[in-house]
Amino acid sequence: MAGKKEVDQFSGVETTGHEWDGIKELNNPLPRWWLWTMYATIIWSFGYWVVMPAWPLISDYTRGVIGYSQRAELADTMAKVGQDRAARAGSLVDASLEDIEKDPDMQGFAMAAGQAAFGDNCAPCHGSGAQGGKGYPNLSDDDWLWGGSLEDIHTTILFGIRGDHSDTRYSQMPAFLKDEILTAEQVDEVVEYVLSISGQDHDQAKTANGAQIFAENCTVCHAEDGKGDRVQGAPNLTDAVWLYGGDRASIRQTVAESRFGIMPAWTARLDPVTIKSLAVYVHSLGGGE
Amino acid sequence: MAGEGVKAAASVNRHDVEAVNAASRRSLYKKREKIHPKRMEGTFRRIKWAAMAIFLGIYYLTPWIRWDRGPDAPHQAVLLDFPARRFYFFFIEIWPQEVYYITGLLILAAVGLFLATSIAGRLWCGYACPQTVWTDLFIAVERFFEGDRNERIRLDQAPWSLSKISRKTAKHLTWIVIAMATGGAWVFYFADAPTLAHQLLTFDAPAIAYTTIATMTATTYLLGGHAREQVCTYMCPWPRIQGAMLDEESLAVSYRYDRGEPRGPHKKGEPWEGRGDCIDCRQCVVVCPMGIDIRDGLQLECIQCALCIDACDDIMTKIGRPKRLIAYDTDSNIQARMKGEKPRYRLVRPRTVIYTAILVVVSLIMVIGLMTRSVIDLNVIRDRNPLYVMLSDGSIRNGYTLKIINKLHEPARFAISVEGLPQASARLLGFDDMSEPVEVAPDALRSVRLFVTAPRAALTEKSIPIVIRVRDLDSGTEVVNDTTFKAPIDE
């Protein structure tokens, strides 16, 4: 102690007394320009306070003489993006759905806009991948109740199904047992017939009667061959896709109590370009006709 | 005073204390001592001139080399095109997803530096580092206007005169012109050089070009003209790191104290017996751009420029002693000679072998990568939501997004096929059938949707490996991507 600093024999420089594994730290003086550099940075900071936003005030902050703001820069960028988007959306207003799908530029825009709108509005019922669920149609398969062309999809989105819009797509299946149109036994028989035309296991003994009942009650909507009618949104009963389930119990429940799936009309909720974009997007999911 | 202190001792408490700054009377800060290196001609000076010419030539001229890549691509051999996200290096063109080539180059550079250092010390510092090269150039300019060492020292001490002002002004102006050319050359690496040069001269260039040039001019002028050895001694991390690559077998500019000591002045005709060859003339110190004495041993400040070798060789010739009292030598050789053993150079050491091995392996990987680099790229993204879709006839469909990259500078047409599921059928969204070629614009990426549908009966496993093949119809080049087909089967 007592001010006697250890001096390194080799370099003649005093040490700080710090030692690691026998290596001692030399207390070399800092170069003077280093000090000047520090003073320069201090002077720089004063200039910075004047030029750039720097000090918080009670309800505001010093804005600096050039008025730079990151927030304004962001708003600027967003406004530019908005303009660009509006210009691109503008080209979709008058374009036909087919043209949108054919033009790579418009199609790209519609796909992006449609995907975003789908996630926000449609995914709660149809699922984020449009795979649907019981009562909510899968939009990526090739089975369509009301048609799978661009135009059909567009109409469905615009006006909805069994909704409150005056142009909504509408149809209603009777509740054959509840409304006492058929007896329980007749319902069982027609269910066996439906199982038979969709190629599933069925009770051979009942299908003859079932066919009779089907011809009398069901063909108006589901057609004589059971393949359905898109004008009425009547599903094809001979394929593998079932909105409410294709097993015996599910079909029986459908016949006995009917089903009444509702989709809202979007025309009042979304702008025309978004709805067009949605139609293009849904059409591209794999089942578009 | 002391007597009073003793007298007062009974009534006053004595403190065993020292003033905080008493231990050292020296300043906390060190003034820079200006160094006036003397010019000395010799082997290493010539090597350094050559190295300077080569490195400065590469730096200033590279952006002007033209390279024909076709009509839609830049004609500059070396170009870092940030807006278009492309790096061009002669026949190599790097896309953003290929930055690993740059990583590879950086690894090669680092390991190369390690290898060179372990063989012969600070070769980089001494000959190739921009700080060394530009400082060397700036010192040459200084010498041109102000003369050699002694003249410069006299000029610095002389009172201001017209001649002093004009010589100093000419020096600083020349430095600034060199600095501006340095900054100017830098920006040419980032844009088409002739176009940018024209824009710069007509004050039409982007603001970033001017600010970059201004910054580079300022730093070059400051670091090459004024900071010089301070950069190496105080700012650069490499002098601290490089010691880890050295061992006692590494060559380094060394004063052979086994031969030089005991040193001392020598008069002509005096015998050389019983003394060393060093006549303590300090030629080695005056030529040193770092202003140090190599005879103090290996030190952090020494950039190993080897100029002191030339200086001492000159002296040794004059006094008729063998050259290379200062030379590239190894510590173990000096030790060996002192013990009377034969010196030997060991180039092959674990250290150099390992660095060389890494260098060779990384180079090989890079070369193989570059040689097999395809001009088309395929990325297949399987749909995960939903994993599969059941169609009305009960068959199963999987969806894939194909990202096809065409790196050519002309449009390409591709045929896409799916293999691995013979019963499956494939369809491209927006295409009539699979035989319709997929066109991809020059230098662009195109996304297409692929649907693969297989009858339920054909699916026996939950996950079936399939292969998607993309073939360039013009060149026949193919890329394949392995993926899977998912089926609704519980295992």
Ligand code: SF4
């Ligand atoms: S130049 Fe050579 S002889 Fe002169 S002091 Fe340096 S080492 Fe000694």
Ligand code: SF4
């Ligand atoms: S001591 Fe010699 S090698 Fe080291 S920097 Fe000075 S002149 Fe160059």
